[in-house]
Amino acid sequence: MKPQSMLFTIYGEYLRHTSNEIWIGSLTRLLGEFGMTEQAVRAAISRMQRQGWLTSRKVGNRSFYSMSPRGQKRLDEAAERIYPRHEGKGWQGKWCMISYNIPEDRRHLRDQFRKELTYLGFGLLTNSTWFSPNDLTDKVREITETYEITGHVEIFTAEHFGWSEPRQLVEKCWDLESINASYRSFIDTYRPHFEALRAQGDLPDNRCFVEKTQLVHQYRKFLFIDPDLPQELLPDLWLGQEADELFSEFYGWLHPGATRFFEELYEAAP
Structure with a gap:
């Protein structure tokens, strides 16, 4: 997990619903839960500023960071496809x-x-x-x-009037077999992990935060490989729906404790 990528996950999962602004000290403590050093976090923040994803302002001797309009737009687009993955109205053939x-x-x-x-x-x-x-x-x-x-x-x-069938046309443009294999890997990794965690009973809030954030971070990667095709164009054996359901169940179980821990460390500008 790279600090810059994790910062996108933190902003998209926790800050998108608040003021979108956070003290850098809170960010370093939150990412410290994943073993990231303060130096690495500050370097990632500086890089994201140069790339136009973050903006900052000083309040006294403290620096607070928020997503730029460009970054906020990207987070909103990602959220539309993750929470939940939209089911569409059926393909119209266009x-x-x-x-x-x-x-x-x-x-x-x-x-x-x-x-x-x-x-x-x-x-x-x-x-x-x-x-x-x-x-x-x-x-x-x-x-x-x-x-x-x-x-x-x-x-x-x-x-499209010929000559390939729609599903054949899709197979020419996307490696669905590889995407399906990625979903299988996600399911095979997280289902036993999820069941093992639940067998332990209630988890500490900081553990919920780490587990949920890692879950979202991993699942977010499907945004870059899954074209979100209509049901009519998917293979008969498609694991995306099973992965969605597993993600939702795991996410819902971890969410309360993760949110409590985030709010405990979160500090917005006065």
Whole structure:
């Protein structure tokens, strides 16, 4: 677990629902529960500031940090897919397609745009042509405007008339077998761990905090590999639902104690 990644988890899980601002001393104590040093935490905070994820302000001799609007938006998008994973209204047979031709002198923006498309759940159909069965038009439009690449990107809503079947088309764009294997690994790791913890009875609040935060941290990784496909396009044996249910049960059991411990260490600006 890297400090910067854990900071995203802490803000998304605990601070997104509060003032979104916390004293750096509280952050170092919270991440200290995972064996992270104060120096490592401060270095990660400084890096996130430079990248535009965090903002800070001084109150007396104390520094308080909050997510920037950009960071808050990213946390809200992640929360929509984690708590709970949305079930959709059934697939309408339409595809959101993106085609781009970003020049070489803007290569860094092209690389960043690809990362954004992957995070949203797009798959690569052909070179520079990405698609998704989910309606992500507004989100893509916003990204292209933010990066000022609207002149190099085209956005379509399309129907597919041949020749592959929809599930075959999906298999060309996403490695569902690998994603399913990741879900299997998550289930095989956390189900026995969860059962062993429950057998111990009530856990101390600080242990609940560590276990729940690690659980969210691990589960959050599926945002970067699972395209959140409609049920109609998934394989017959898909473990995402089982993993969702395990996560929800484990999360609900640990949540009260974890929240109490966080609130005990949490200090907002006066």
